[in-house]
Amino acid sequence: MSTEAQQSHQVPEPDEVTEPWWEATRRRVLLVQRCAACGHAQHPPRALCTACGSARDLDWSQASGDGVVDACTVVERAMPGFRPPYVVARVRLPEGVLLLSNVVTEHPHDVGVGDALRLDWRPLPDGRALPVFVPSER
């Protein structure tokens, strides 16, 4: 799967809660929402902390860019805007959250549970970018 192959999909505009997260992608920075009151990390960003309920203490931290495959699947059937085969994965970040993403690789069937990943970016037409992952160099 090339990054260019998957660009036609429209990504909705951010809302008031998710805007900082999306703005950071313009600088190719991956943010994780964190509660300063209790330390809980969560994704996607929300208007309150799902651990302690606080709506006042939510902050952002920058992700390291490391990730590990929690589970993945190779999509073999085409949807509009996507060219199979491609890898959809739940990626576990050391910051304590799971992201849904793609693992971009020429060998989709070689990706498995526990594989180490590195952050990469897929540009969007409006200057934002989607965080995707590539297999770590071994």
Added chain:
Amino acid sequence: MSTSVAIVGAAESDLGVTGRSILGLQAQAIGRALDDAGLTLADVDGLATTGVSRFSATQVADYLGLRPAWTDSTFAGGSAFEMYVARAVQAIEAGQCSTVVISYGSNQRSARSRSLGGVVESHTPEAQFETPYGPLYPISYYAMAAQRYLHRYGGTRERLAEVAVAAREWALLNPAAFRHGAGPLSVADVLGAPVVSTPLTTADCCLVTDGGGAVVLTSLDRARDLRRPPVRVLGYGECTTNTSMTAVDDLTVTGAVESGRAAFARAGLTPADVDVAEVYDSFTITVVLTLEALGFCGRGEALDWIAGGRIRPGGDFPLDTSGGGLSYCHPGQYGVLLLVEAVRQLRGECGARQVPGAEIALAHGTGGILSTHATVLLGVDR
């Protein structure tokens, strides 16, 4: 324990490829279920349904000329109907209404209204954070659950296929099943079918058919004077867990743990008491995860437990005896047909697929992407 409410009527609409409208199928299912009960529309003062429009219960009530004193259109995918049983019991016991119809109809196959990506609402977090990556909805989520499960417990694709193979064996005994005439399904057939989202093939995925059904509930006291032997609602429970594909930390443990625990506790029963189980089989993996969550076997044990014919006709754990969503009928939200089959098994009406002497049945609905889980325990009136 137990409840004071019974199911007194149950019926399917036409199934398969019907060429009918959604409301036409609804009216057919409701009419047949009321006939089965020996009741009429004039008796109905409660209605629960989904999948028609934004105002589903209102729409069906209007279509039938009803002014119900109680309605429910909780949207919880295929598990909605098991939830409606709980709500209906509560409404009848509280005296808000006396006779409830739970119904469903879908023409998704005739209308070609199903899409691989599902229905994405642009204002949801999933539209921003998940849809851009192209997961098939709901298939890719179940695929990841299957991959994670097989990895964690060292299971094989071949052994997961048993769920689909057994479902076909049951369908061969059910003349109403979509695959009734299709002949047996082998493990090789399942693995050799086109891959949709690894490791799942089309044979791991439920059918896409038209279909519908309805059940009628009233008080047990009144049920004993009606045409059919009452099927008692013994217990119910539910759990709602996620809409996001990343909200649940462990893909192999579902909300059926909580829904099952609540249902068994309310009924004063244990998994060992269940004679026949109708467990939502949207995908082969759904059954594996649900059997473990409900406590029929331990975690990581389901593939061993179902091997050797246990869930096939003649086995000691009759499962999805209609042929299930995999081989009988899957009209998008299949849960109402789990109830219909459970009722028929408890009444002894199932002909070649009848489980001899079945007295306790379990119906378990699963909606969305392992999002909603609802368990109902039913029993003969002793």
